[in-house]
Amino acid sequence: MSNYGFRKFLNRLFFVLCAACIVIAVIPLLSIIWEVIVRGAPQLSLNFLAATNSGGGIGPAIQGTLILIGLTSLIGVPVGILSGVYLSEFGNNQYAQTMRSINDILTEFPSIVVGITAYGVIVIAIIGSYSAVAGAIALSFILIPIVARTTEESLKLVPNSVREASLALGAHKWRTTLSVVLPSAKSGLVTGTLLAVARIAGETAPLIMTILGNRYFFQGLNQPMAALPLEIWRDSLQPQASLQAQGWGAALILILIVLSLNILVRLASKGRMRK
Amino acid sequence: MIDKSFGDPNLKMQSINLSAWFGSKQVLKDINLNVKANAVTAIIGPSGCGKSTFIRCLNRMHELVPTAKMSGEVLLDNENIYDKAVDPVMVRRRVGMVFQKPNPFPTMSIYDNVAAGLKLIGAKKGKNLDEIVKRSLEHATLWEEVKDDLKKPGTSISGGQQQRLCIARAIALQPEVILMDEPCSALDPIATAKIERLVVELKRDYTVVIVTHNMQQASRVSDYTAFLYLGSLVEFGATRDIFENPKNPLTEKYITGEFG
Numbered sequence: 429m430s431n432y433g434f435r436k437f438l439n440r441l442f443f444v445l446c447a448a449c450i451v452i453a454v455i456p457l458l459s460i461i462w463e464v465i466v467r468g469a470p471q472l473s474l475n476f477l478a479a480t481n482s483g484g485g486i487g488p489a490i491q492g493t494l495i496l497i498g499l500t501s502l503i504g505v506p507v508g509i510l511s512g513v514y515l516s517e518f519g520n521n522q523y524a525q526t527m528r529s530i531n532d533i534l535t536e537f538p539s540i541v542v543g544i545t546a547y548g549v550i551v552i553a554i555i556g557s558y559s560a561v562a563g564a565i566a567l568s569f570i571l572i573p574i575v576a577r578t579t580e581e582s583l584k585l586v587p588n589s590v591r592e593a594s595l596a597l598g599a600h601k602w603r604t605t606l607s608v609v610l611p612s613a614k615s616g617l618v619t620g621t622l623l624a625v626a627r628i629a630g631e632t633a634p635l636i637m638t639i640l641g642n643r644y645f646f647q648g649l650n651q652p653m654a655a656l657p658l659e660i661w662r663d664s665l666q667p668q669a670s671l672q673a674q675g676w677g678a679a680l681i682l683i684l685i686v687l688s689l690n691i692l693v694r695l696a697s698k699g700r701m702r703k
Numbered sequence: 704m705i706d707k708s709f710g711d712p713n714l715k716m717q718s719i720n721l722s723a724w725f726g727s728k729q730v731l732k733d734i735n736l737n738v739k740a741n742a743v744t745a746i747i748g749p750s751g752c753g754k755s756t757f758i759r760c761l762n763r764m765h766e767l768v769p770t771a772k773m774s775g776e777v778l779l780d781n782e783n784i785y786d787k788a789v790d791p792v793m794v795r796r797r798v799g800m801v802f803q804k805p806n807p808f809p810t811m812s813i814y815d816n817v818a819a820g821l822k823l824i825g826a827k828k829g830k831n832l833d834e835i836v837k838r839s840l841e842h843a844t845l846w847e848e849v850k851d852d853l854k855k856p857g858t859s860i861s862g863g864q865q866q867r868l869c870i871a872r873a874i875a876l877q878p879e880v881i882l883m884d885e886p887c888s889a890l891d892p893i894a895t896a897k898i899e900r901l902v903v904e905l906k907r908d909y910t911v912v913i914v915t916h917n918m919q920q921a922s923r924v925s926d927y928t929a930f931l932y933l934g935s936l937v938e939f940g941a942t943r944d945i946f947e948n949p950k951n952p953l954t955e956k957y958i959t960g961e962f963g
Contacts, residue, residue, distance in 0.1 A: 592767070593808065597819065597824065598793065600792055604823070611810040
């Protein structure tokens, strides 16, 4: 019976260990959010959101980040989703196997390498200057593999019987994929895309080497542009307390953008589902 | 049993020396079988005897499984559906299918499920969808139960209703042949009885091939019965003969429940 008591003790110990680890995992995150709110919230004002740096605001950075998110999604989401469709629906061959492995490697590719590549290829060789579009392309390189992977995973969760039902009606494979399989996997696709967008919204390294930063509002796709991660990074290196405070404000805005994006897309996909 | 009856207008489909494999495993061996028009042909046999593979060869669904192979011919109105010039998609429009587990499209309403075939093959232009949906649901004896809930998801109704919805979805396309792969195996007795009545109804307009592991069901609904065992066709004939006067001792053992 002493043995039983010991095993019972081990059982408790295991539970306590797991419970403690989840606390360790979550506390830093919560404390970061708390810190950002406490230091960033006092900065918030209409002027802070709308004015340029010289006016004491981060307007260009907010605008730049929103443009980057939009542009990157425009380039990356269709390519990523269709790649995932290929891997899931047509991926039963050696070529797809290889592509899948490469894609997996790219998912965890260091973003600084993506940045330096985009710098060499797009900024230097093709466009000839730091530019908004170069940043969006660099971020697409990060976004596409993530979207492709999550798309493949969500499509694989769609039961084969659903595909067969459509094919047995005499629907072509492309029609089955677009009208039956993709809609069935919609919530997975939305979540995957959202995670990828949230990830790229906070990327800093590729932006340093592609969009560079800008003190002014949007000046064209082929011109340098501001963005929130760059703003946070630059402000944090400044000696002036006021600029550092501005960086905290920018960090809060970045978190809020990612959060509201998350909530919006979730609501939108729920609404469509109910129909 | 090689096609002596070639050109017989009463014959809707024929399989000629049909063999099928998954990888290196042969699951059908030289099946020669005639399917009469406007009749119900039942395929019976123990699990794993190749019943489902056989009917999936009749609308070229078999080849969708990776590693699947087949040889031989399947004639539909005396044309080989495995001819190189034949598009499998066109075959499936003429030979519809109902599966073992009800599989309505989960993202679509009841209405859209029935209309799905026409929409997916782009044939809805110039047709009155409402009329087709109503007629198909009536034909599948489901209309009275769902007429007020057409906008509800196809997966919100009971299993038996879902299976009749799948039948409605198949007949909305007005195929010539309807294949049913154990359509009642996931259903309770009451739902099963409804589907069985429906199968008998359907032969007025369609040719039906039904796979079942339930021999009573085969004897209740079918005009002809084929007994498959280990991938071979053991016996084929009028249902009454098969059940009352089986010629092959193996058939007799199976229908009397000695094995299976």
